[in-house]
Amino acid sequence: MPFGGQMTAFSFFRISAIFRCTLALSAFIIPQLVQAQWQVSVGAESPNRGSQALAFLPNELWVHAGDSILWTFPTHERHTLTFLKPGQTRPPGFGPTFGVPVGCPGLTPDGSSFDGSACVTTGVLLLPEDPEPTATAPTYSVTFPAAGNFKFVCLIHADMTGVVHVVDASETLPQYQDFYDREAQGEQVLLLADASRLEGRRTPRNQDRGQSNDVAVGFGEIVTTTGGGSQTASLMRFLGDTIVVQVGDTVEWTSLDPSINHTVTFGAEPADPRPRSANVQLTSDGARQAVISSPTDSVNSGFLSPAPQDRAMLAQSSPGVTRFRVTFPSPGTFNYICAVHDQLGMKGKVIVHP
Numbered sequence: 151m152p153f154g155g156q157m158t159a160f161s162f163f164r165i166s167a168i169f170r171c172t173l174a175l176s177a178f179i180i181p182q183l184v185q186a187q188w189q190v191s192v193g194a195e196s197p198n199r200g201s202q203a204l205a206f207l208p209n210e211l212w213v214h215a216g217d218s219i220l221w222t223f224p225t226h227e228r229h230t231l232t233f234l235k236p237g238q239t240r241p242p243g244f245g246p247t248f249g250v251p252v253g254c255p256g257l258t259p260d261g262s263s264f265d266g267s268a269c270v271t272t273g274v275l276l277l278p279e280d281p282e283p284t285a286t287a288p289t290y291s292v293t294f295p296a297a298g299n300f301k302f303v304c305l306i307h308a309d310m311t312g313v314v315h316v317v318d319a320s321e322t323l324p325q326y327q328d329f330y331d332r333e334a335q336g337e338q339v340l341l342l343a344d345a346s347r348l349e350g351r352r353t354p355r356n357q358d359r360g361q362s363n364d365v366a367v368g369f370g371e372i373v374t375t376t377g378g379g380s381q382t383a384s385l386m387r388f389l390g391d392t393i394v395v396q397v398g399d400t401v402e403w404t405s406l407d408p409s410i411n412h413t414v415t416f417g418a419e420p421a422d423p424r425p426r427s428a429n430v431q432l433t434s435d436g437a438r439q440a441v442i443s444s445p446t447d448s449v450n451s452g453f454l455s456p457a458p459q460d461r462a463m464l465a466q467s468s469p470g471v472t473r474f475r476v477t478f479p480s481p482g483t484f485n486y487i488c489a490v491h492d493q494l495g496m497k498g499k500v501i502v503h504p
Contacts, residue, residue: 185216187291188327192275192304193225194338196346199494202227202384203341204410206302207334209312210378214319218261218293223275226493227386230305231290232271233264243306248422249274251305260289265296271305279493301379308458309372309409311379337375344371344383363401365393365498367414367454367474367488370407384410386491391498397481401500402437405454405472412455412496414474415489417448423489426452430474437473445482450489478502 188211194203202225213219221231234240234254245252254269264270275288294300294316304310317323348369366389372382384407395401403414413423420427427450430440440449457470478484481504488496 185218186214188213188217188219188330190219190221190330191334191338192221192223192229192231193227194342195225195227195494196342199226200349200385200387200496201342201345202386202494203338203345203381204229204304204307204310204384205337205341205375205381206231206304206310206312206379207337208330208376208378209381210315210376211313211330212315212317212323212325213294214321214323215297215316216293216295216319217316218291219314220289220291221272222287222289224277224287226277226279227491228274228276228306229310230272230274231292231302232269232305233292233300233302234269236266238269240303241305248424254305261291261293263293263295264300265294266298266300274306307382307409309380309382313378333376337381340375341373341381341383344373345369345385348383348385349387349389363393363395363399365390365401365403367403367405367412368407368410368491368496370410372408382409386410386488386494386496388488388496388498392501393498394501394503395478396503398477398479399502400475400477403451403454403474403476405456408456410455411453411490413453413489414451414476414486415449416442416476416484416486417446419487419489419492420448420450423450424453426450433475436469436471437475438471439475439477441477441479442484443478443480445484449476476500 191207194207223229230251232254241252241254244250251273254271257273258270262270270292272290277287278285294314297316297318300314302312368384368386370382370384372380374380393401405412415423426438429449430438430451433439438451442449451474454472454474455470456472457467478500481502484500486498
């Protein structure tokens with residue numbers, strides 16, 4: 151600037167150029183320094199709740215150290231969000247009291263931080279059965295203070311996993327929230343469509359004979375839509391849910407979901423549906439069986455589920471219990487539910503004619 155306070159045109163343009171360069175540089179640098187919050191959905195469901203996407207949507211993200219992720223739980227199916235320490239043994243979904251999680255151990259508060267040194271987990275989160283018009287889906291936030299690659303799981307569903315890649319704040323991220331939103335929507339559509347298509351299937355014996363006393367207890371498929379882990383498309387229904395038989399007939403229920411526990415429960419719903427009721431016996435071929443004489447009888451199959459996949463260097467697991475048989479010596483209409491998923495509409499009936 152010349153003496154006397156006068157600014158030449160050259161000086162003005164030079165200062166303007168420096169100002170513009172500073173703004174451009176700030177636009178590049180500042181987003182790297184701002185701590186962001188990312189969005190993920192935990193599961194998805196059809197309007198009638200029967201088709202369930204048991205998946206983190208999406209299940210693979212890249213974020214900066216210092217960022218947080220907000221998980222939203224928008225379904226009526228139970229889920230957890232859990233980060234275990236590297237090498238930690240996976241705990242069961244529930245403790246001695248059904249519906250009460252043991253955690254990893256214990257639960258951690260919303261807004262917890264995870265860097266691999268201590269586990270982080272929610273309790274069981276889901277939409278309320280009859281939400282108020284203003285009710286919102288539960289949420290849970292986790293902050294990632296340090297770089298690393300961290301696996302997360304749902305403790306209730308074995309094949310529901312994901313990965314967070316936490317990189318240094320100076321690194322460029324490969325994707326941003328709008329991409330993850332589109333990816334999550336695409337995965338949701340795919341998984342729910344897969345679950346809906348399962349409704350046309352039947353048990354193998356139904357397919358071979360066309361008509362039988364067999365009922366399928368749910369269907370499921372384990373899929374992988376990203377490199378982040380596994381997801382499951384599940385149909386939470388009995389197929390067929392209404393069956394007509396004669397006095398003295400036996401009906402057989404078969405679980406066809408590879409990773410979900412179901413029950414066949416008549417009468418009073420037990421506080422803990424996991425064990426079979428005392429009036430259910432074991433058969434020589436590994437099934438369970440009972441006799442129900444009255445629509446007021448209370449009978450619970452206990453959990454029906456396949457054995458978990460065997461892993462290298464671990465003891466082989468026993469075969470799972472996947473079949474339940476009931477003989478009906480008296481006429482009547484016998485209503486039953488899955489005691490784990492009746493809130494999703496998983497119900498059926500057996501009509502016994504004289």
